[in-house]
Amino acid sequence: MATRRAGNDRESVLIDATLTCIAREGISAATVRNIADYAGVTNGLIRFYFKSKDGILQAAYRRFLERLFEAAHGTIGDGDTTACERLERYLLANLSPPIVTPDSLLLWANFLPLTHHDDAMADIRRHWYGRTTHAFRDLIHGALEEHGHTPGDTELRRLSVAVNGLIDGLWIEGSLSAESLDIRELQAIGLDAASRLLDISFSRSPAT
Amino acid sequence: MATRRAGNDRESVLIDATLTCIAREGISAATVRNIADYAGVTNGLIRFYFKSKDGILQAAYRRFLERLFEAAHGTIGDGDTTACERLERYLLANLSPPIVTPDSLLLWANFLPLTHHDDAMADIRRHWYGRTTHAFRDLIHGALEEHGHTPGDTELRRLSVAVNGLIDGLWIEGSLSAESLDIRELQAIGLDAASRLLDISFSRSPAT
DNA sequence: CCTGTTGTTATGCGGTTGCATAAACTATGC
DNA sequence: GCATAGTTTATGCAACCGCATAACAACAGG
Missing domain, CATH: 1.10.10.60 (Homeodomain-like)
Incomplete structure (x- = not known):
């Protein structure tokens, strides 16, 4: 009891x-x-x-997305570092546990279909999706400016979509094959690819 | 009746x-x-x-993955084209309907959790996942060789993981925001990003 | 025609679901 | 020490689930 x-x-x-x-x-x-x-x-x-089963499911979805958001943005730190370093930390966090985890992908896949006919769940997804993409675009914008690049609005949006897609795809691959794919190698692949897409060099040494 | x-x-x-x-x-x-x-x-x-409900679910999952596979590899064509062009066609198909569609992402998300405790469903996923990644690696290998690059095994695997992740991530973004993100722009983003990652130029003119 | 095989419907059973309600229990103010 | 509000449990109910089986409809070969 x-x-x-x-x-x-x-x-x-x-x-x-x-x-x-x-x-x-x-x-x-x-x-x-x-x-x-x-x-x-x-x-x-x-x-x-x-008040109902829907209520607890919505609360669970909210907590899940909030934790995902915090796990990535909580590692950025204050504004005392360079924009490029904060972007690097953000990318690394998105390629590390607890984000790259079989559980997180499973939860994501289980919740997603619920957002298609349930308006409340759809609102929750839209809210956190908006926060994520917006914060991500700012990070990229800052890092690009630091390197002397000043992209236009469309160029910035395209770069954000590309790098965001890259991170999401690697998240899936890493979470689905957690045993066969070393987490360090996944991070090296992600950082290297992002640096090529953005024409930016990160502090982390390329993996051997 | x-x-x-x-x-x-x-x-x-x-x-x-x-x-x-x-x-x-x-x-x-x-x-x-x-x-x-x-x-x-x-x-x-x-x-x-x-024989049971599981039976029809397995058949449906098999047909879904087979269609996804065919939609991508059916557009490659015979061996009468260059390897680079076949890779470009493959990437484009993966960034076009019927692969980039709300329905396909929904089906994928609905089936994925079933593969975690159901061995038969897990086998189906492994089978098609293996076929896809293997074919994709060959495509990249051929395209790289055509451009004079001869990557080692680890380098080839890393490039495959990166580009594969990129395509998967763009697939998610395109399917989830089918209204706000133009399909042509998604294709342009994907081809441009892939050409940067692989250091390869595709025939398609960069989007305006 | 008739008869056996195959496709299709109709119906029922045991088990489980979400949800509601009432009873039982515990902490706290006075 | 007891009344009251807050917390936990137990139970019941209508609806639905997968599955099994019997009855029915359509066709083929004789």
């Missing part, structure tokens, strides 16, 4: 339980009973903290 | 109905009854052509 807890501590546990459940067994196994089992409580408790 | 059909015509209709159902409503809506509705027959007929 679970002991009583104060505040909305249980709410957080339930959200994490939802993510764990989806990552391990898929979205179709994310029933209220199963989620409650993962959290170590009984099913009725979910209805106490969330 | 559906008219009687000869041969395994119904089987093909049922498989397509499964894909349509998953693309529109998601994997959790792919029930035997719902699939039968999409095919215009009654639910019992599925058991006549497939």
Whole structure:
């Protein structure tokens, strides 16, 4: 029997339980009973903290995307470093755990279909997708300026799309073949490719 | 009432109905009854052509991956063209419909989680993933040789991973924002980025 | 015609789902 | 020490799931 807890501590546990459940067994196994089992409580408790099953799924999707965002942008650091170095840190974070992980790709794939007919889920995706692409474009813009490049709006957008696509694709490849593809090599490939696309040299020495 | 059909015509209709159902409503809506509705027959007929629900899902996954593979490699053509041109055609096909489509990304995302605990589905994915990466590496190898580059094994693998990741990432971006991102621009971005990564020039004029 | 085979529908069963509600339990103010 | 509000559990229900089976419809060879 679970002991009583104060505040909305249980709410957080339930959200994490939802993510764990989806990552391990898929979205179709994310029933209220199963989620409650993962959290170590009984099913009725979910209805106490969330108005419906959709509610807890939305909260879980929000937390997942927020963690993904934070894992990348939390490593950039303050403005005391060069723009190029911050871009490098951002790229490296996007090619490292916990972003490059079988679980994160599984969660992403499980949530994505829900955003197609559920307006609330679609809004959540749009919100974090917008934040990510916007921040990413700024990073690239700063790094390019530091190297004397001053791209126009369309050129900047195209470069952002290209490098963003590169990172996303490597994220998939790394997450799907976590055993056969060394994480260090993945990072080396990503940084090298990004430096070629942007005509920028990063501080990290090219992998041997 | 559906008219009687000869041969395994119904089987093909049922498989397509499964894909349509998953693309529109998601994997959790792919029930035997719902699939039968999409095919215009009654639910019992599925058991006549497939031994179980898993059977029809595996057949649908196989057909989906095969179509994706064919859509890309069917455009390469015979060996009467240069290796560089065949690579360009392959890249373009991977950045065009029917590969770049909301439906294809949705199907991919819906099927992927099934391959994690279902061994049969995992085998299907491994099979087509292997065929794709192998063919892709050969394409790049040929195109590089044509330009006088003779990369080592590790260098060739790294370039393949990078360009493959780039294409996959652009596929996601293009499929998710089919309205806001022009397909022509996506192709221009992809070809330009690939030519920079491989140090190869393609025949297609750079987009304006 | 009739009869066996194959395609198709109709129906039912055991199990599970999401959801709602009420009962049981615990902390806290007074 | 007890009433009250907050927290947890137990139970029931209508709907739906995959699957199995029997009945029915269409055609082929005799």
